[in-house]
Amino acid sequence: MTTTQDSVELDTMRCAFPAEGVALLTLNRPDFANGVVPELVRDFLRLLDRLEADNGIRALVLTGAGRQFCAGADLKAMRTYLEERLPVEQEPFNARILFPLTQRLTTSRLPIVAAINGGATAGGLDLALACDLRIASRRAKMGETYVKVGLAPGNGGTYFLPRLVGSGMAAELALTGDVVDAERALAIGLVNHLAEPDELVDDAVALATKLAARPRRAIEATKQALRAAWSQDLTTAMNTSFWVTSALHHTDDLHEGVVAALEKRPPRYNRDRTQLP
Template identity: 35%
Template sequence: MSDILHFEQDEHGIVTLTMDYPPTRNALTGNTMVNAFLAAFERIETEHTARVVIITGAGKVFSSGGSIDEMERQLKPEYESMALRHEYREGIQRLPLALYKLEVPTIAAVNGPAIGAGFDLSCMCDIRIASEHARFAESFVKLGIIPGDGGAWFLPRLIGMSRAAEMTLTGDAIDAQQAYAWGLVSKVVAAEELLNESRKLALRIAANSPEAVRMSKRLLREGQHNRLDTVLELSAAFQAMAHKSDDHARSVQAFMEKRSKPRS
């Protein structure tokens, strides 16, 4: 699909998206990475065969975030503030919106440093698994800029306001073990086991009803910002659909058959 973002889908419906642009250590700006992600998400949403998406990086880096060359270009006097505002809205800010709306679950397999926008990309995913070599930094202030891609929205929801403020206002990096202690990642594994462990988790998710998984993810998203009564109403509507699904009927039938078998 793309020279810098590889798309692979297996027989279980697990899609692996691998960022692969060594010149800028898998940067998200100054290249076609965002467009490649958007094209991949559109394919996933329209083909309806994917059940889980794993996002990772080739080589030793997950993503370096923003391209320094791109930042240097933006410093030129001919680029006015309003033009840059539109660049953000029409550029990298499309990524968090598209990834947040993606119906299938997403796992960030963080193989190495995830810096700035690269860190925020991992935060946009539903689940994060880290290699022992992973590092995470909301490093924008180190360059005199701010999280322009939604990090200020995602990060406090993952680790709480105090820790998010510490990472955002210092720009300092934390290692994989600290990320695990703070609940930022679900697991830390040996580098050579990262994709295998991510795939094991993806298979556990893919084994369930795909529509139930999609609706459950949507409810988790809605629960982040809606009132209880609103989420309950949506839950009732989703549950009514789920009760009438073939997956539910098969699951109930299998349970009843198992229960009716005599115990030895």
């Protein structure tokens, strides 16, 4: 099993490896509140290509450099686009480039923990919602603020929000554009946990490390079964679970897990077949 060890720095993203099996991705446009531009999506997808191809990587943490997680679209770049390119392109700013990234996060084999270190608004909040788990700094603020600039949620917010916080709260957040603090975000189910600002990344890495230690095929199957259940009825979800469970019966990790439980010892998951007796 190989694991990338060297940190990676692209134009708008950084990638480090703070723990075994864990990659830490950082949105790296702090002078622009980590606002989304096409180059950031390009670099993000490039990193995902690299990390998903490495079976030694089993969980991701996503955070932002500086004081903000992500402010959504870079409004200066958006203004330039509206004035210079929209009459030619006749396409909304960023929409088509962001759609593949959102889809990639939700379908990735890797569980993703968002470490929301500061403001996460509009598309930046949607980016965090596309992750599987969210830990927020107690200083973080979050809002589905599209309506404040004359837009509707454009990067999955109308899909994620009702499923996470319920239809009524989703309507309140999206229609008012109000920004909520970390305590309120926790209370309504927008985030899973809160952390002190200087402990946020460590807490997120610790959670990702726990996920990375679990059987990777079972983690991937569970992530996708949970995602699929958002749009399935109970019968379909149960049938999906049957076939997922059937497939997992043929993995080395299941056998290791059962034997380890019976022998009352920690399981040794995620080994290559050549490492097994």
